[in-house]
Amino acid sequence: IEPELVGDFATLMVWADGQRRMKVRTNAETPADCKIARQFGAEGIGLCRTEHMFFDASRISSVRQMILAEDKQGREMALAKLLPEQRSDFKAIFTEMAGLPVTIRLLDPPLHEFLPHGDTEFEELAEITGYGVDHLKRRADELHEFNPMLGHRGCRLGITFPEIYEMQAQAIFEAAIEVAVESGDAPVPEIMIPLVATKRELEILKALVDKIAGEVFAAKGSTIEYLVGTMIELPRAALMAGEIAEEAAFFSFGTNDLTQTTLGVSRDDAARFLNPYVEKGIYPRDPFVSLDIEGVGQLVELGADRGRATRPDIKLGICGEHGGDPASIAFCEKVGLDYVSASPYRVPIARLAAAQAALNR
Numbered sequence: 001i002e003p004e005l006v007g008d009f010a011t012l013m014v015w016a017d018g019q020r021r022m023k024v025r026t027n028a029e030t031p032a033d034c035k036i037a038r039q040f041g042a043e044g045i046g047l048c049r050t051e052h053m054f055f056d057a058s059r060i061s062s063v064r065q066m067i068l069a070e071d072k073q074g075r076e077m078a079l080a081k082l083l084p085e086q087r088s089d090f091k092a093i094f095t096e097m098a099g100l101p102v103t104i105r106l107l108d109p110p111l112h113e114f115l116p117h118g119d120t121e122f123e124e125l126a127e128i129t130g131y132g133v134d135h136l137k138r139r140a141d142e143l144h145e146f147n148p149m150l151g152h153r154g155c156r157l158g159i160t161f162p163e164i165y166e167m168q169a170q171a172i173f174e175a176a177i178e179v180a181v182e183s184g185d186a187p188v189p190e191i192m193i194p195l196v197a198t199k200r201e202l203e204i205l206k207a208l209v210d211k212i213a214g215e216v217f218a219a220k221g222s223t224i225e226y227l228v229g230t231m232i233e234l235p236r237a238a239l240m241a242g243e244i245a246e247e248a249a250f251f252s253f254g255t256n257d258l259t260q261t262t263l264g265v266s267r268d269d270a271a272r273f274l275n276p277y278v279e280k281g282i283y284p285r286d287p288f289v290s291l292d293i294e295g296v297g298q299l300v301e302l303g304a305d306r307g308r309a310t311r312p313d314i315k316l317g318i319c320g321e322h323g324g325d326p327a328s329i330a331f332c333e334k335v336g337l338d339y340v341s342a343s344p345y346r347v348p349i350a351r352l353a354a355a356q357a358a359l360n361r
């Protein structure tokens with residue numbers, strides 16, 4: 001059964017939509033999720049996490065080959081396999097979203113999720129790539145990290161392995177042009193760089209995206225509009241948002257990582273001690289579910305204000321889990337964000353909460 005909103009509830013949602021100022025987008029990376037979210041009223045994608053597209057067995061070995069390759073040529077061979085697959089991923093999403101805004105985040109895995117583990121995986125990879133097991137193990141050792149969530153992830157990976165981001169940008173632009181020609185609904189991709197801490201990171205990676213755009217447009221004899229922007233998910237990025245906005249057409253607040261890095265609490269392990277914290281009233285609610293408005297919220301507000309001071313028309317959104325939490329949505333309204341992005345099944349709640357927040361202003 002396909003989920004949809006019907007009857008009085010659907011009517012109520014339409015009334016709510018008449019009241020709200022903020023747009024409601026969704027976090028989705030499959031056409032099936034895009035479809036569900038649209039049926040629930042999503043007005044675009046606020047976060048397409050592209051690392052989720054690489055986890056099936058055939059693709060992960062290409063990613064591993066790319067990361068562990070001996071040289072540029074080895075990396076390029078792996079990327080040549082991934083390019084057509086990514087192109088069709090993006091075509092399917094653009095087609096499903098029919099011209100609505102789609103924010104695609106370039107790859108952001110903690111690197112260890114993409115390294116082989118155990119002899120069998122190394123042996124299989126050696127067979128596929130032709131590299132010896134010893135070489136692969138040595139490269140994996142070189143890339144090993146003690147704390148991957150604070151390590152080689154997000155844009156840092158794009159700086160070290162620019163070919164990955166080049167491949168993704170190429171796939172996005174080719175897909176967007178093909179969908180524009182085939183359907184007449186021209187997508188406007190919003191390409192998002194993750195885990196930026198400094199303006200220079202964004203400057204380097206935006207230049208890379210713009211270079212690829214130029215190459216694809218020349219090869220296809222056709223252009224499309226696009227935006228390049230960044231996640232604000234590190235305290236330094238929020239503090240430096242004025243400078244970072246010089247390079248960013250939009251900010252999306254990644255409040256999962258912003259909460260993790262501001263509180264110094266691992267988002268993956270928090271449950272072990274946060275429950276007693278909430279019981280004792282140290283935090284009113286789990287800060288990974290409901291935004292810590294006094295603390296993390298200050299960074300969001302400051303980032304939004306500093307971004308707007310540099311670039312008054314900067315587009316501002318939120319794509320952490322908090323984008324589907326009513327109390328956090330009320331705060332986003334107060335800060336004046338343009339949209340919230342929630343997981344597909346939270347889109348209706350987000351529509352109602354955004355309307356209520358606008359009425360309570």
Ligand code: PEP
Binds near residue numbers: 253255256320321
């Ligand atoms: C975030 O950090 O809030 C975010 C949306 O990115 P991810 O959850 O994928 O790290």
Ligand code: MG
Binds near residue numbers: 254256257
């Ligand atoms: Mg993040």
